[in-house]
Amino acid sequence: MAKKALIGIFTLAFVLLGCKKPTTPNFHKEYFGLQTGRYVIYDVTEITHDTALNPAHDTITYQLKTVWSAEYIDNEGRTASEFRRYTRATANDPWVLSDIWTGIIDGIRAELIEENQRMVKLVFAPTLSKEWDINAYNTMPEMNAYYSDVHIDTTINGTTFDSTIWVDQERFNSLIDTVRSFEVYAKHVGLIRKFEKNNQYNFADSEPQTGREVYYNYVEHGFE
Secondary structure (H helix, E strand, C coil), X not given: CHHHHXXXXXXXXXXHHXXXXXXXXXXXXXXXXXXXXXXXXXXXXXXXXEXXXXXXXXXXXXXXXXXXEEEEECCCCCEXXXXXXXXECCCXXXXXXXXXXXXXXXXXXXXXXXXXXXXXXXXXXXXXXXXXXXXXXXXXXXXXXXXXXXXXXXXXXXXXXXXXXXXXXXXXXXXXXXXXEEEEEECCCEEEEEEXXXXXXXCCCCCCCEEEEEEEEEEEEEEC
């Protein structure tokens, strides 16, 4: 009897294990922040360099608000969302609609159509081994991206995000060029930081002769 009881217990255990549902993989698509009504506000600084102009180095600052808006079916039959961008000079000014882009999550890709250029912003699930070409679906030169950090905490302007991913896009330095760009995304928020630098130098001068720098820093997010 004891032997039969033991066999019965093992049989039941195997049956229970066999009936266990397989775990669904977590692709962490929430990092893109695509949810109707979600907005994010940034402080933006843009610096342009051109020694042929006066001033040679010009800086502008403003605020940018991005809002995920109406859904629609695109020309490939996919459900896409409007990505509305508003700007204002200071926090006391009214928002003015500057442009409407398009965002979509297509399988494991998060895409943003910026000024009619389709960009692959993220590839899911984010891992340190993933690399992709941001410009794979447009006519611009290849731009390889990779995750330099995944699922780490990041603090910006006093706000701590407990799960962020860092996307390195370009990194190049020489005696006459400095090219660097990266983006940071927070889970359930979207983009929280952006940095671009593409400057050209003369050998004997530490200041850029031409170029551009862009800085986005998170201010707040919510729903509207």
